[in-house]
Amino acid sequence: MDTTRRHILDLHRRGALRGALGLGALAALQPVAGRAQALAFRSYPFTLGVASGDPVADGMVLWTRLAPEPLAPMGGMPHAATEVRWEVAEDARFARVAQSGVELARPETGFSVHAEVAGLAPGRPYFYRFRCGAEVSQVGRTRTAPAADAAPAKLRFVNAGCQHLEHGYFTGWRHIANEADLDFVFHYGDFIYEGRGVQGMEPSWGPAVRSHVGDEIHTLENYRQRYAQYRLDPDLLAAQLAHPFLMVFDDHEVDNDWAGGISEENGGRAFPVAVPPELFALRKQAAFQAWWENMPLRRAVLPRGPEITAYRSLRFGNLARVHLLDTRSWRDDQPCGGNPVVVPACEAVARPDAQMLGPVQEKWLLDRVAEGGATWQVLAQQVTVMRRDLPGGTFNMDKWDGAPAARERLLRGLAERRASNPVILTGDIHNAWVGDLRLNPLDERSPIIASEFVATSITSGGDGSEAVPGQAEILRRNPHIRFANNRRGYSLHEATAQRMTVTHRVLPYVTRAGAAQEDRGVFVVEAGKAGVVQG
Numbered sequence: 001m002d003t004t005r006r007h008i009l010d011l012h013r014r015g016a017l018r019g020a021l022g023l024g025a026l027a028a029l030q031p032v033a034g035r036a037q038a039l040a041f042r043s044y045p046f047t048l049g050v051a052s053g054d055p056v057a058d059g060m061v062l063w064t065r066l067a068p069e070p071l072a073p074m075g076g077m078p079h080a081a082t083e084v085r086w087e088v089a090e091d092a093r094f095a096r097v098a099q100s101g102v103e104l105a106r107p108e109t110g111f112s113v114h115a116e117v118a119g120l121a122p123g124r125p126y127f128y129r130f131r132c133g134a135e136v137s138q139v140g141r142t143r144t145a146p147a148a149d150a151a152p153a154k155l156r157f158v159n160a161g162c163q164h165l166e167h168g169y170f171t172g173w174r175h176i177a178n179e180a181d182l183d184f185v186f187h188y189g190d191f192i193y194e195g196r197g198v199q200g201m202e203p204s205w206g207p208a209v210r211s212h213v214g215d216e217i218h219t220l221e222n223y224r225q226r227y228a229q230y231r232l233d234p235d236l237l238a239a240q241l242a243h244p245f246l247m248v249f250d251d252h253e254v255d256n257d258w259a260g261g262i263s264e265e266n267g268g269r270a271f272p273v274a275v276p277p278e279l280f281a282l283r284k285q286a287a288f289q290a291w292w293e294n295m296p297l298r299r300a301v302l303p304r305g306p307e308i309t310a311y312r313s314l315r316f317g318n319l320a321r322v323h324l325l326d327t328r329s330w331r332d333d334q335p336c337g338g339n340p341v342v343v344p345a346c347e348a349v350a351r352p353d354a355q356m357l358g359p360v361q362e363k364w365l366l367d368r369v370a371e372g373g374a375t376w377q378v379l380a381q382q383v384t385v386m387r388r389d390l391p392g393g394t395f396n397m398d399k400w401d402g403a404p405a406a407r408e409r410l411l412r413g414l415a416e417r418r419a420s421n422p423v424i425l426t427g428d429i430h431n432a433w434v435g436d437l438r439l440n441p442l443d444e445r446s447p448i449i450a451s452e453f454v455a456t457s458i459t460s461g462g463d464g465s466e467a468v469p470g471q472a473e474i475l476r477r478n479p480h481i482r483f484a485n486n487r488r489g490y491s492l493h494e495a496t497a498q499r500m501t502v503t504h505r506v507l508p509y510v511t512r513a514g515a516a517q518e519d520r521g522v523f524v525v526e527a528g529k530a531g532v533v534q535g
């Protein structure tokens, strides 16, 4: 029996057990809003698990997606809107139910459920579950954000992402599931990878531990199936059951290195046959719809055609404001034909109107930062902001290094608005980095405006190694970079009114299951004192 099948059967057993222990199947069969609902599933419909996200002081989003046959078209559901009841309780046995309601899982949105819960108490854990017909979902644990005017003693959160299914086991997610008292997990993107399965091929990064189903994904059903394949992973499910998530997307939720309206297949060296923008827009539309369907996101984030407004801001008492950004939708295409590029040999890099956020999002961000109200202004985004002068004097054009004028505008904007302790969270490059951002990165007397913490990948890149290739030269070329590590894992942040402490948690391997985690590099930013120091 393959592991997917065994996992699904295990979920069946757990679901059936919870049903027997819960409030009883009859409660779930009560007619709701005048519609009798007596669905009988041939197999367990909650195979893709449950998740919660975007916590506010009195609620959050609760997510699930009905899929009795997770890899089949439409998850094997009959094509009719289906009532799903949700419950939020103060205790794991659901003796003290705090809120409950009913949502319709509709065929138009892949039978996903996004329940926007309100009316809960701030800054405390809750448990939640869904019911459909006689079936009961897994029980998830979530928590509300502290009240806006509260002064929480500390905030604990994780930065993680880049979970290529073929490159390794999601052991990092299992360890994240076991992290105690997280306020949230920031998922910086690359929740899925869009490429074809490697089955029968010799992958270049090392042994493939499992294979994507099918070819490169392009249609809505392709993307839905890919999300289903990822969501069947038990370690990922454990993390989603344990903590609320703040979700953003990077490139692979759509297409490698896409930029604005331009596909990776842009007519350049690697892909001489370009995909016209009007056709790439159709792919974006499918990709964004599937992303929304599969994530704990509010209805406000629902895409409109090929556009999605996913940037948003969350408040955690007076301790932190977290600004979730989109560095893909309104950025310039990677200049100079992509990577690697020698600067200043390629003059297009220095264009003065370079965009990474686009003017509307950039203004929105700086307006939010100017409101203040928190010790830490956290910019949670995807691609590396700090200058990285790589071996041979090359720069990665997919990152903010491809748009240095946009970086300077951002840093100047933060400085002019006297942003309170700005910290930038990043992912995307599959290794961990820590660095300071000076207004002029080439002048060591230039003021430090922000510090950046780049989390490594959960699996992407395979087992990795202690050092990034060329690390000694990179550190020599970039005195503002304090740390680099090429193991897989995640970053743990702990913020108080005095300091933010960041621990890089790594795994010695991901191509075998069950690695224990080890800490590499602890760094601290003191509130009111710009710059990273060793912890």
Ligand SMILES: [Fe+2]
Binding pocket: 162, 163, 190, 252, 428, 429, 430, 457, 460
């Ligand atoms: Fe990635």
